[in-house]
Amino acid sequence: MLHRKINLLLSLFSVSGIYLLAMFLFSGSGLISEYAIAIIAVCVCGTFLLGGMLAGVLAVVVVGVVSESILMLPSGTAIIASACAGLMMLHLSKLQSLSLPWKGTIMTFSAASLWSGLFELIPFLQPGNLLSGWELAWSLLKQGLTAASIWLLLLIALFGIASLFKQSRPARIV
Amino acid sequence: MKQAGVANSILLVWLAVGCLAVGLGRGENLSLKKTLRDFNAPGLKLVGDSHQWIEKQWQQLFAGRNSSTHSEKQKDHLLTSRLQREVLALKELLGLRNSRDKSGESTSRLFGPKLIAARVLLPDQQQRWKTGTLIDAGKSKKISEQNWIISSELPLIDLGEDYGIKPDEILLAGRVVLGQIDAVGRWTSSYRAITHPKFRSPATVIKPRNSKQPIQRIQAVGSFHGTENEFCELRYIENTYPVRVGDLVVLADEQQRFEGSLVLGTITEARVLSNTPYWKILVRPVESEKNSRDVLVITEELNPLRLLAN
Numbered sequence: 171m172l173h174r175k176i177n178l179l180l181s182l183f184s185v186s187g188i189y190l191l192a193m194f195l196f197s198g199s200g201l202i203s204e205y206a207i208a209i210i211a212v213c214v215c216g217t218f219l220l221g222g223m224l225a226g227v228l229a230v231v232v233v234g235v236v237s238e239s240i241l242m243l244p245s246g247t248a249i250i251a252s253a254c255a256g257l258m259m260l261h262l263s264k265l266q267s268l269s270l271p272w273k274g275t276i277m278t279f280s281a282a283s284l285w286s287g288l289f290e291l292i293p294f295l296q297p298g299n300l301l302s303g304w305e306l307a308w309s310l311l312k313q314g315l316t317a318a319s320i321w322l323l324l325l326i327a328l329f330g331i332a333s334l335f336k337q338s339r340p341a342r343i344v
Numbered sequence: 345m346k347q348a349g350v351a352n353s354i355l356l357v358w359l360a361v362g363c364l365a366v367g368l369g370r371g372e373n374l375s376l377k378k379t380l381r382d383f384n385a386p387g388l389k390l391v392g393d394s395h396q397w398i399e400k401q402w403q404q405l406f407a408g409r410n411s412s413t414h415s416e417k418q419k420d421h422l423l424t425s426r427l428q429r430e431v432l433a434l435k436e437l438l439g440l441r442n443s444r445d446k447s448g449e450s451t452s453r454l455f456g457p458k459l460i461a462a463r464v465l466l467p468d469q470q471q472r473w474k475t476g477t478l479i480d481a482g483k484s485k486k487i488s489e490q491n492w493i494i495s496s497e498l499p500l501i502d503l504g505e506d507y508g509i510k511p512d513e514i515l516l517a518g519r520v521v522l523g524q525i526d527a528v529g530r531w532t533s534s535y536r537a538i539t540h541p542k543f544r545s546p547a548t549v550i551k552p553r554n555s556k557q558p559i560q561r562i563q564a565v566g567s568f569h570g571t572e573n574e575f576c577e578l579r580y581i582e583n584t585y586p587v588r589v590g591d592l593v594v595l596a597d598e599q600q601r602f603e604g605s606l607v608l609g610t611i612t613e614a615r616v617l618s619n620t621p622y623w624k625i626l627v628r629p630v631e632s633e634k635n636s637r638d639v640l641v642i643t644e645e646l647n648p649l650r651l652l653a654n
Contacts, residue, residue, distance in 0.1 A: 193384065193391045197588050223351040231358055238365075239380035240388075240586050242551070245373035246365030253359035260351055 181225035192236040208317035211282035230256035251288035282317030381584040458645040498534035543570035546596035578625040
């Protein structure tokens, strides 16, 4: 019971942290804002994996609300992008065959790519504004790689490089 | 498993909300954004305040170390600022050309902006001009400058009624607004610099965010005020519009009289205040051409080609 309460408190704490971080990144300036999606994808992914699915979903909704209100995108774009990225993370988090670090890497990479892809693609669907395919692909790859690198670096910094090679697959009953 | 189902349902509902928001009309969209922005205002205020506090501490910490490279940094800053404005102008021209390509055959406009080159008078020239030592042909023949120019304490340029200059016309250096004509004499005119407390102009904010994206312009028009200090103020921009440090403040040209944006300055501080619905925005005027004597006055003229055609 106590464990659950602590978990709930930690989840709420991390969600409010993500709320403030999203505000800072989306309304801030400079290099860090360029990688806002990657940084936020890492945080949301961490909440999904460590705080549970409901906490992760709450974080996704919070980021959606903040980005919808701050970013100058067509109405609904930020909500749709956050919902799609959230659904992807939710389904990837159910993967049983991978250890937590690698599952997180895949989740952050794909969520950041999808998220930024929807951000960049939807407003530019108007004729004349369409980005070239290469530019878009490079932008998505950059966000995805940044997110995955941040995730791996964080893990290594917090738990050491050995954490990447630990087997955390569920034991199979033969 | 149950938790996964609930999470999935919430996200699907969230997706549906997004789709509904896309389908809303323009007015409802705007009110939705405003509601969300109001909801987030306390958080934004907190983040903005803490951001500024951190920045101040950071600057204090490194103030001593960086003094030697200050001038180099200033040079870099000026160069960046100039390049930023050039990119802005090119983007706008590209956008204009694209829109013209789509809208059909290009035609020449009946009215167009006309730039008249002028030169700011040096202090000693102004002094001699005002005391009448330059024109001593005699007041009896009414060959003298107007009184309001003689008595004015504002700086002067070397154009007046003879070139069809009118009060309140904009004074430019490149794409940068330097000031506004105050009074027009026969051969000279006085102007209010951008930092003069009586300088007023409608202004809006544009966001040169990403090199790949087109320029984003907020829909609100505020009032740009000189304050006699280093910084000017941009007032009456509702805090429901996204504004941030580093955005450019440009002359609001709702009637699209000028091709391209005329830059007033860069936002250095934007704060959400608690008892007002407007941002408190401080703007640093563009510095690069401050010392240049060669300026341009922007006026409007009839297109001579169109007149000749008839």
